[in-house]
Amino acid sequence: MIQYDAPTTQEDALQIQTSLANTVIMTDQFNEIDTIAGVDVAYDEDNDQVVGAVVLLDAKTLQVIESCSVVETISFPYIPGLFSFREIPPLINAIKKLSMLPDLIVCDGQGIAHPKRFGMASHLGVLLDIPTIGCGKTKLIGEYETPGACKGSMSDLMHDETIIGKVLRTQKDIKPVFVSVGHKISIETAVQWIEKLTPKYRLPETTRQADQLVNRSLKALKA
């Protein structure tokens, strides 16, 4: 498993983004997807603590197979565009605790739908060399037409005349999500997986499970 080298300054972080952004792969580079992981982080700003968690789901049944969480000290401030440097340390450590690595990881945030085409999902995917999808609740950058109201309707997320992701309506009349390539997957396949992961709710089952886990853990920590 890789060792994460945390940047000390914003300049370092920007440098790391620039050098790693070229290594992102936007085509399907995998065989069978049997397990899918969801990751999330929760903060206790008062005590400078962060809880990171990963939930491993069976790709077929969407049932939880295993889950791990970690508690550490917040190491980087929240800066739009440098968001990944804040969340990756706890996420890497939580994933390291799993008994097996996932075949695919769905992130709560953007993949290449980022100013430098290197959002959270891409960063995590490159570091772990695992396929990842970015599925954010709101956009970071880009322009788009509002997708139709039906479940499955989608539109292109554009930036610099390039399609950087899809705005996907996962449920009828519900606010859409922003899907983008993280690493080692095509946007078409990424959208297909997000659709499979949202049979009933707006957000992917992976994200929902991970979100619940970090919030339970944070609550227990503060209690």
Next chain:
DNA sequence: GCGACAG
């Protein structure tokens, strides 16, 4: 100078 701004 005025908005926008992943979680």
Next chain:
DNA sequence: ATCTTGTCGC
């Protein structure tokens, strides 16, 4: 992210 009550609906 987090701060927060009630409320509408299955």
